[in-house]
Amino acid sequence: MWFLAMLWASCLLMGSHSQGSASFRRANAGSGRCQYTFMVDSPTEVSCPSAGSSPEMVALKSRLGLLEALVARLVGGEAMSESSQGSGSQSGLQDAYNQVMGENAQLQREKQKLDRQVQDLQQRLEELRQEAERLRSRPCMQQPPPRVPQKDNSFRPGSGPALSYLVSRPGNTQGDKSSLRDPAWHHENPGYQELTAVVTEVSAPNREGPADISGCGDLVWVQEPEVHRKADSIAGKYGVWMQDPEAKEPYGPEMVWRIDAVGSEVRQLFGYENMDQLSRGFPTKVLLLPESMESTGATMYRGSLYYQRRLSRTLLKYDLLSESIAARRDLPHAGFHGQFPYSWGGYTDIDLAIDENGLWAIYSTNKAKGAIVISQLDPHNLEVKGTWETKIRKTSVANAFMICGKLYTVASYTSPNTTINYMYDTATSQGKTISVPFKNRYRYNSMVDYNPAQRKLYAWDSFYMVSYNVRLGKQE
Numbered sequence: 001m002w003f004l005a006m007l008w009a010s011c012l013l014m015g016s017h018s019q020g021s022a023s024f025r026r027a028n029a030g031s032g033r034c035q036y037t038f039m040v041d042s043p044t045e046v047s048c049p050s051a052g053s054s055p056e057m058v059a060l061k062s063r064l065g066l067l068e069a070l071v072a073r074l075v076g077g078e079a080m081s082e083s084s085q086g087s088g089s090q091s092g093l094q095d096a097y098n099q100v101m102g103e104n105a106q107l108q109r110e111k112q113k114l115d116r117q118v119q120d121l122q123q124r125l126e127e128l129r130q131e132a133e134r135l136r137s138r139p140c141m142q143q144p145p146p147r148v149p150q151k152d153n154s155f156r157p158g159s160g161p162a163l164s165y166l167v168s169r170p171g172n173t174q175g176d177k178s179s180l181r182d183p184a185w186h187h188e189n190p191g192y193q194e195l196t197a198v199v200t201e202v203s204a205p206n207r208e209g210p211a212d213i214s215g216c217g218d219l220v221w222v223q224e225p226e227v228h229r230k231a232d233s234i235a236g237k238y239g240v241w242m243q244d245p246e247a248k249e250p251y252g253p254e255m256v257w258r259i260d261a262v263g264s265e266v267r268q269l270f271g272y273e274n275m276d277q278l279s280r281g282f283p284t285k286v287l288l289l290p291e292s293m294e295s296t297g298a299t300m301y302r303g304s305l306y307y308q309r310r311l312s313r314t315l316l317k318y319d320l321l322s323e324s325i326a327a328r329r330d331l332p333h334a335g336f337h338g339q340f341p342y343s344w345g346g347y348t349d350i351d352l353a354i355d356e357n358g359l360w361a362i363y364s365t366n367k368a369k370g371a372i373v374i375s376q377l378d379p380h381n382l383e384v385k386g387t388w389e390t391k392i393r394k395t396s397v398a399n400a401f402m403i404c405g406k407l408y409t410v411a412s413y414t415s416p417n418t419t420i421n422y423m424y425d426t427a428t429s430q431g432k433t434i435s436v437p438f439k440n441r442y443r444y445n446s447m448v449d450y451n452p453a454q455r456k457l458y459a460w461d462s463f464y465m466v467s468y469n470v471r472l473g474k475q476e
Contacts, residue, residue: 216404221471225441229278231463235260238446240296241465245453248303266293296447297351308350311337315382329382333365340364340394344413355402356452364394390424390431399448413445
């Protein structure tokens, strides 16, 4: 820029002194700057007059002053242009930043709005679920399933005739309140009493072999299921119910225990004084387990609940008297949470059982390659006392239970007419295929356990708590 300005000035001077000679020189000044020199010969003067006295010098100074002012204006304009460009660029970046922040704020508002909508939908879903539970628990105007009359425990099929009595007598509507609840009592004709005896002969098929009433024998017969109660809600689709064969204070041998096993936090244990209270649905005790239970493999023995802790192979002993965990121990190498369940699923990898010989665990391991493994446990500290490996795969059977140290497996959980198809004797370490008829009346049997004191199988068949009388003898 300085070069062009000086060149222009030189042209002006040369134009004004076209008669003389001019020269231009550029050199470095002592300060390190570039110095430009213009030399013009005067056409009239042969020597230099005194400084500032010549009219030509005055005119030259005036022109040089104008030239310097013009150059200063040009330089100032460039600086201002560069400054304006920089400020313009900075302003553009600020505008873009402000736009991005505005869009981000808008997205945050939209997200908050969507979160509120999701919360409203979840709340509505919960309300609908509660309404569905309420409607499901309402009594239906339909005929309840028939109940098989309770028989005396001393009776065994095939041992002789069984007598049942229906009595009609005059009704005193004020004095005999029980007559108001029994439809077999008739009050239309109070002038007579009638005693009716119905004799029914129940005989066992010959193929079952002789009965073994006093001791342990093979399972040869299972009765039709007897219904005791239907679960109230969807949480009772499958579960576990039981009686303690060796009950301890403060609970007696008639106490019935029930756990609904549907859900991720299964912790409620319901207690009923007896079978009648279970049928009526009136629990007298509700306990909250300190740790969640896995599936339907729990059992009751000597005043304690034994169960598998959720998502682990840990076994827990819950003492009913102190309402606390009395022992815990991992079952060595046992599969859990869906590794080796029964065929119906439900994370039934570890199934605890009781029989005449004590406490057992039915499970499998990687070493056994899915075959059923049986271990007898110490009920005090849950240590393994002995282990047997069978040759039947756990996932191929619907359920299993122990009677007199023998393992029995159920073939199907959905077939209404299935069989108990396999037996393994821990006394001889031998197994064999058998075929004992077994009924799944409601076609989803998720639990089968044996009670040695009652000589019955307890089962949970698609919401229904049922029991089966059994017969032990000698298989032919």
